[in-house]
Amino acid sequence: MTRLNQISYDNFEDAIRSSGIRLRTGPFTTNLSTKLRDVIHNLYLLYADHTVSIEPGFSDFHLKIHQPSFFRRWYHPQVNFSFDGLTPFNPLPRPQAYAIFEWGLNWCISNYSHQYLMLHSAVLEKNGHAVIFPGAPGAGKSTLCAALSLSEWRLFSDEVALIEPVSNNLVSNPRPISLKNKSIEIIKAFSGEAIIGKTIYDTSKGTIAHMQPPVESVHRSNEKAKPKIIAFPKFIPGAKKSLIPLTKGEAFIKLCENAFNYSTLGLKGFDMMSELIDQCDCYQFEYSDLNDAIDTFNSIVPQKPL
Amino acid sequence: MRKTQAYHFNTEVWSVARVGVFHWKKWPDSDAVILYFSGNGDTHLLTYLGYLILEELRKSPKTQPELIQVLTALIKNPDEVLPFPTEMVKAHLFHLKKIGLVVS
């Protein structure tokens, strides 16, 4: 396994077009093959610091991004996602090829990783403490996540919190952050360091673009962290920032609603969730200004444990 | 119609669901209690009264008057005398039945 940016683009392209490459993201290894140039190009940019292998070996998921039929290449071209020979979804318009890969991988993780308690959340870490940002769509979770990751917070994930049983540690799974509509410009303006991939228009979520995860987050992706804070973010234009404590019971129920597999885990899910809520301070967080938001979390995250 | 219903309510025996175990989680920051019911795998946020009702019915099935009697004894406060909120118990029982935790 080597870092993707240590492999030449041509070698990468050859491998992904033939037997596929094995891409490592946190605890998961994905075998991916595609012949679509825009996908290969975006991957090469956005996963530059991830480890990949072109040798065969064990992969958790076997994915292919391809065009469904020959003649549809000219008439309303489409793109399909296949999971080890199965196509679980309807095809999407061809320009959304890269997005279907990211969504497809999210789908694989949330469907086939019940060894973890999985929450639909962004997760970031500072001083050894992890903050969980569960997100309803439109709550501004990804924007906040991108801004924090560009402000010396370590990115764990912008989509899914993976919680290990027994230790109740969070497992890091850093991948490109999916920015939508206005967020793309907001993040570009927020930091000149943000590296943003190809813009994809007219998806079911509007315009989207992905931001490369910061190098350090990717390199340290085998380091786990203890959950310390749960904050349900809500972006309200013009609002003053406010951090309102939630009772543990309220937070429990709200977090269940944001879980991918809480009910699948049964009693174990209840025990893990109980312990998670025990360990964390829980808030509702409203904001409109990213710098305010970052100051808030910088001030409430405890210092590094000695 | 109302009369028969009321009559029915007094003699109807309430008990907890036949299959399944209650698992509770409570924090000191509020009265509400989290319940995981292993029978159907659902999780609920219940009031403290909901918790008391389920625990009493778990010990033994009861009619509504019996239940109110037990609950009154449980929350008796020597300093003040309050009529017990019968309507609240009724509403709770209906809700608990709807979510599959009790049967009548």
Add this chain to the structure above:
Amino acid sequence: MNLLLRILQKPSISSTYDDQQWDLLIRQARSAGLLAHLYHRFINADVFDSIPQKVKHHLNSEFILSNRQHDAARWEISQIQQALEELGLPIVLLKGAAYLQTGLPSSSGRFFSDIDILVPRTILIDTEQRLERWGWYTTHHDEYDQKYYRKWMHEIPPLQHITRKSTIDVHHNILPLTARLHPDPEKLIASSVQINEEFELYVLCPEDMVLHSATHLFHDGELEHGLRDLVDLDRLLRHFGEDDEYWERLVNRSVELELSRPLYYALHYTSAILKTPVPEAILKSDKLDRPSAPMAFLMDKLLMRALMPAHHSCDDWFTGTARWLLYIRSHYLRMPIHLLIPHLFHKSFIRPYNEWKEARKMDKSQNLSKPKTESKPEIDIFE
């Protein structure tokens, strides 16, 4: 390269596996719906701990999923039982639900989507009405389907719970009324066994349980879960077969119920594919209804393919055709040809036409230019 069969025969050979072999095994087992089953096999063979962690994750994940499904099924069974207890008649659980409720080894890690029950035909309508009071409603609103089920099938159209979405198949026989074989449902019910004394819940007796599973796989089924169903048979036969006298009883019962052809296939293919220890004398018994030599040859060519994991690594040039021919055969065995042709015609032409008509209506009313097929879920479940 079929790794899954070898592992099913002998889980301990996994100790020699390298990463690539594990990779392929997990994929084959997933496509066969047998990953959670493998979890139990590895545990029972005492080799689970030596499996690489990254592989264990997949076994664990499926094990957790099947556990949840079993808990949910137990709840559904308890609800069905409460809905029907006032009938005061035995309710016979079939297939997955029966294995689960009696704790048979075939239930470990087995996925099943529906609860199947068998009731006497005389109380079918009553059963349906009572289940409806507990929230289970019919899923087939198409008039043709309703008529087709009620006239020809061994079950009423599936019922689905209005909130929990669980499905029940209520049977009054184990084969359609039109089928070539005619097992007597009264005999099945008469020999069924009560699970525990408290409730009127029954399962088929050990012989009938195997015969039902065999009939379902080799006479009625479309073999979409072929290998998984064969594994069921293997588990059942190994378990009941510990009693030496079981085998003779099984063969005799198959004669009595006119099911000795499917039993022949079951014994033949479990021992051939999964090395199930069927006694030699039983395999050769005259009482089994063997197909003629050319037929046996043909069925072998078809079934040895259709019973493999549905994964492209196990397919050859003939696999697709074999599955298709067996699908046609299952329909042919269900009903006489004069009924079959109109039925398949309806399935392949009339229904799609009606659906197409409906879709056009929708398109016009919403004035949407985009084609929209909702048969598969949309991918964008994420923010």
